[in-house]
Amino acid sequence: AQTVTQSQPEMSVQEAETVTLSCTYDTSESDYYLFWYKQPPSRQMILVIRQEAYKQQNATENRFSVNFQKAAKSFSLKISDSQLGDAAMYFCAYRSAKGNYQLIWGAGTKLIIKP
Amino acid sequence: DAMVIQNPRYQVTQFGKPVTLSCSQTLNHNVMYWYQQKSSQAPKLLFHYYDKDFNNEADTPDNFQSRRPNTSFCFLDIRSPGLGDAAMYLCATSRDTDQPQHFGDGTRLSIL
Numbered sequence: 001a002q003t004v005t006q007s008q009p010e011m012s013v014q015e016a017e018t019v020t021l022s023c024t025y026d027t028s029e030s031d032y033y034l035f036w037y038k039q040p041p042s043r044q045m046i047l048v049i050r051q052e053a054y055k056q057q058n059a060t061e062n063r064f065s066v067n068f069q070k071a072a073k074s075f076s077l078k079i080s081d082s083q084l085g086d087a088a089m090y091f092c093a094y095r096s097a098k099g100n101y102q103l104i105w106g107a108g109t110k111l112i113i114k115p
Numbered sequence: 116d117a118m119v120i121q122n123p124r125y126q127v128t129q130f131g132k133p134v135t136l137s138c139s140q141t142l143n144h145n146v147m148y149w150y151q152q153k154s155s156q157a158p159k160l161l162f163h164y165y166d167k168d169f170n171n172e173a174d175t176p177d178n179f180q181s182r183r184p185n186t187s188f189c190f191l192d193i194r195s196p197g198l199g200d201a202a203m204y205l206c207a208t209s210r211d212t213d214q215p216q217h218f219g220d221g222t223r224l225s226i227l
Contacts, residue, residue, distance in 0.1 A: 035215075045158070045205060045218035091157055101212035102172075105157035 002027045004094050006106035013082045014114050020067075021077045021109045023092030031097035034068065034075045039108075040088040048090070051075065053097070079111075087113045118142050119219035121206050127225045128196055136191040136222045138206030146212055147189040149181060150205040152221070158205055164189060165212060193224075201226045 004025045013019035025034070036048040051059045051068050058066050063083075067076045079086055092106040120139045128134040138147065146165050150158035162171045164183045178200070180192040193200055203223050207216040 044220045045207075047215050047217075050215060089155075095213075097213070102160055103158075103216070108155065108157055110155070 002029070002032075002094050002096070002104045004092055004104050004106040006090075006092055006109050008109045009107070010110040010112065012112040012114055013079075015082055015084060017082055018078060018080045019082055019111065021079075021090050021092075021111065023075045023077070023106055025073050025075065025092075025094050025104075027073070027094065027096075029096055033095045033097060034066075035093040035095070035103070036064070036066070036075075036077045037091045037093060038086075038088045039091065040085075043088075045091075049077065082113050084113050084115060087111055119206055119208055119217050121204075121219035121222050123222060124220060125223050125225070127227060128193075129227050130198065131195050134193050134196055134224065136193075136204050136206075136224070138189045138191070138219055139187050140208045140217075141187070142208055142210075142217065143186060144208035144210050144217070145186075146209045146214075147183060148205075148207040148209075148216065149179075149189070149191050150207065151200075152203040152205055154202075161191070163212075196224070196226050198226050200224065 032053045034051045038048045039045045049059050049061045049064050063080045065078050089108045091108045094104040122137050148163040149161045152158040161175045178194050183189045203221045205221045206219045209216045
């Protein structure tokens with residue numbers, strides 16, 4: 001069975017600085033998708049970034065980028081120029097590319113932005 | 116602009132009193148999901164509908180039921196809520212099961 005591990009329950013960063021959230025996963029599959037979701041307090045869960053396992057190039061969305069290391073089964077999220085609005089729970093999730101399409105979630109990392 | 120709408124945002128019910136949470140979507144997506152999320156935890160999938168086909172997760176309690184009368188609406192029924200059912204309930208949709216999920220704002224359920 002696949003598992004997703006986020007080893008940092010909480011992270012804090014100074015506004016305008018860069019922070020990296022870690023995520024590791026375990027799978028025997030070769031084809032899958034990885035996601036980072038953001039959930040601000042009392043607000044909607046939003047997809048931040050998505051990575052297809054067959055792509056070697058790291059996904060990027062504006063200030064958000066990932067470091068995808070397939071062999072190491074690592075999928076970290078880098079947030080550059082942190083803003084107060086980035087404060088949220090961040091969840092890493094895995095989904096198989098075939099068969100069971102259920103999202104496998106990490107436990108989440110709470111990101112605090114210090115002004 | 117809201118594409119996945121959950122009502123109400125906050126629901127309070129009494130121990131053992133049936134409660135229904137609703138979700139509607141304007142995306143015309145085939146798949147609708149219900150998740151339970153407890154404080155500071157990841158969402159836990161309860162079940163999902165692919166069109167009219169209902170898919171229950173193996174560990175979802177029998178106390179939880181769902182209805183999808185049409186493409187746009189999906190309901191979560193909790194027949195006899197216990198204190199342990201107090202949580203945020205998230206609805207999500209996707210065009211297909213291999214497509215990204217879009218979430219609503221959630222309904223926070225409290226049990227008195």
